[in-house]
Amino acid sequence: MDIYLIRHTRTAAEPGLCYGQSDIALADSFPEEARALQQKLPVLAENHKVFSSPLTRCLQLAELISPKVSTDKRLLEIDFGAWENLRFDAIDADVLQHWTDNFVHVPPPNGESFSDLCRRADHFWQDLLNHEAEQILIVTHAGIIRALLAQLLKLRPANAFQFRVDLGSVHKLQHLNNYTYINYLNL
Secondary structure, eight states, rough: EEEEEOOOOOSSSOOOESSSSSSOOOOTTTTHHHHHHTTTTTOOOOTTTEEEEESSHHHHHHHOOOOOEEEGGSSOOOOOGGGTTTEGGGGGHHHHHHHHTTTTTOOTTTSOHHHHHHHHHHHHHHHHHOOOOOOEEEEEEEHHHHHHHHTTTTGGGGGGSSOOOOTTTTEEEEEEETTTEEEESSS
């Protein structure tokens, strides 16, 4: 089974905005970016499956790729809780630094830690492996893609941020005989 991890394209968010689970619109350049991304994908097999974060920035792209889309809340980006829709420079610098230094296990106020996100991603992954499909496409966020890659490689969650996950990028995995290979990253 071929598995494609796809990060949404650019959003209309202003630079410096904290918007993990906020539903932010896509940038005006979405049509061009979506066409470029589609060129990176194969022709879809008859029995393909597409899973998407329910947020507009993912779902709009997923529905352009295929009419057969299932949304899953486990594919949401990290929950920044009380920091959602704040500018990072509006958050108390000491509090933000404490979180930055300990993000794996410390959540933002009323949010979730990166470890929480990793558990969500792992539960999704375990369920995903039970699907029968030639191709599975997952349209999601950088945090989920990093968490899945770190899990596959048995890396500590803090090391997940060594993966570059560009906007509009595709990462291909292949699951065969109970083993997952990484074919390429960040195309």
